[in-house]
Amino acid sequence: PKIWRIVESNKVIEVLQRRNLLKQYRKAKLYLLAGSASKVSFKQRRPKGSNVWSFRINKQFRAFATFNSKEELVVFQIYNHQ
Secondary structure, X not given: OOOOEEEXXXXXXXXXXXXXXXXXXXXXHHHHHHOOHHHXXXXXXXXXXXXXXXXXXXXXXXXXXXXXXXXXXXXXXXXXXX
16 A cells, blocks of 8 residues: 555654664655565555554564554554564
8 A cells, every 4th residue: 555654653752762773763664655665574464454564674673553544654563573
């Protein structure tokens, strides 16, 4: 799906700052906005239709998000998947 805007909750911003992931997160965010979703492994989580999507920040962390409106992605959690 096309993404026009990505927003984060305050909790997500705190986690990104605490883990020193802001620079890597911004880069992943730019890839998504530019339409290069494959570079950050943007995919829908199972079960399909749950409207939960994820993308890779780096090898260790992923961001979980949901579509608020048709083209606005809301990041609600940063997950350590290792």
